[in-house]
Amino acid sequence: xxxxxxxxxxxxxxxxxxxxxxxxxxxxxxxxxxxxxxxxxxxxxxxxxxxxxxxxxxxxxxxxxxxxxxxxxxxxxxxxxxxxxxxxxxxxxxxxxxxxxxxxxxxx
Numbered sequence: 188x189x190x191x192x193x194x195x196x197x198x199x200x201x202x203x204x205x206x207x208x209x210x211x212x213x214x215x216x217x218x219x220x221x222x223x224x225x226x227x228x229x230x231x232x233x234x235x236x237x238x239x240x241x242x243x244x245x246x247x248x249x250x251x252x253x254x255x256x257x258x259x260x261x262x263x264x265x266x267x268x269x270x271x272x273x274x275x276x277x278x279x280x281x282x283x284x285x286x287x288x289x290x291x292x293x294x295x
Contacts (some may be wrong), residue, residue, distance in 0.1 A: 204230035204277075210240060214271045216248050217264050221273065223291040229279045230287070231259075236272035244268055250288050252281055260284060 204219075204225040213235055221233050239278070246266040253261045259276040277284060 205232045206236040207232060209234065212270050214238070214248070214264055214266050216266065217271065217273075219290050220248070220250065224275075224287060226265075227287045227291070229283070230275065230277050232276040234274040234276075235264075236274060238269060238271045240268055241270050242263070242268070248292065250292055252285055252288070255281070264286070 248266045262273040264271045
């Protein structure tokens with residue numbers, strides 16, 4: 188007795204991605220952008236990662252694709268002197284993901 192096939196189809200056809208909450212702190216304003224990004228087609232999982240400090244100052248929230256990882260991309264989010272890694276699992280190409288990030292952050 189295996190799982191019913193109807194349940195599997197429901198999981199596969201689900202549009203919204205999943206936002207993983209594994210840290211208690213995030214860059215202010217990052218979570219609403221990631222929640223909007225989760226609602227885009229092709230986004231499977233978004234996981235905010237390590238927060239750090241940098242020397243340079245970035246007055247507005249900035250998200251950029253850093254490097255490809257297995258199954259997706261690592262994104263760097265910066266605001267002020269704070270930087271945070273964000274891991275996005277998606278089958279999308281990098282240019283399409285960059286367009287979605289721009290739309291989610293209100294730059295497009």
